[in-house]
Amino acid sequence: MAVLKVHGGVLSTATQRVLACLHEKQLEYELVRVDMAAGDHKKEPFLSLNPFGQVPAFEDGDLKLFESRAITQYVAHSYPEKGTELIYQDPKRMATIGMWMEVEAHHFDPVASKLVRELIFKPMFGMAVDSALVTEYEAKLSQVLDVYESRLEQNKYLGGDYFSLADLHHLPCMQCLMGTPVKELFYARVHVGAWCNDLLDRPAWNKVIELTNDA
Structure with a gap:
């Protein structure tokens, strides 16, 4: 049995963020599926792993973590010799990567997650979409992507010339939005689209994605 354990649902964007990191690092892990539809993330034994009742939770031996971005940073720091190098020793390079990780968490994700909720999850559960809110958050996402376009004109990736956690953290919400009209906001910008x-x-x-297809 794998030492590393991820507790979560594969349709959860936060869980996907951790899984993407583990696959980039080519690490074996056990996925402990949490039935969120049944509310198992709000009950014990899951609450002993994350008292806030949100997926994912993570175990590496006796270490227990929650919050997806904290988990990916732990994995990247703990297994530097494995798979893709997602963080770097050079302090200036890492400072730039860290800055764009903060941008994703505080500027991109709050907007993108709202759009994912309105355009993906509300229809999935038979709820009405708030069109006014979609319009508002499309405008906010456009402003963020304008900044990204300027950055990506200069560098292939947000953190510089190499793929890093700063890029990886975007993938779950980005993937979801590719199945909506919001996709056009990304591809209207040449460098963002690339x-x-x-x-x-x-x-x-x-x-x-293969795991989500099997869900």
Whole structure:
């Protein structure tokens, strides 16, 4: 049995973020599926892993973590010799990567997640889409992507010339939005569109998609 355990649902974007990191690092892990439809993430024993009742939770031996971005950073730091190098020793390079990780968490994800909820998950559960909210958040996402376009004119990836956690963290919400009209906001920007294609074509990410197809 794998030492590393991920507790979550494969349709959860936060869980997907951790799985993408593990596949990039070519690490074996056990996926412990949490039945979120049944509310198991709000009950014990899951609450002993994450008292906030949100997936994913993660175990590496006696270490227990929650919050997907904290988990990916732990994995990248703990297994530097495995798979893709997602973080770097050079402090200036890592500072730039860290800055764009913060941008994803505080500027991209809050907007993209709202759009995913409105355009993907609400219809999935038979709920009405708030069109006014979609319009508002499309405008906000456009502003973020304008900044990304300027950055990606200068560098292949957000953190520089190499793929890193700063890019990986975008993948789950990006993938979801590719199935909606919001996709056009990404591809209206040449460098952002090329960046999307690069990320979405990564073999590690395709392994995550295979898991969601089996859900």
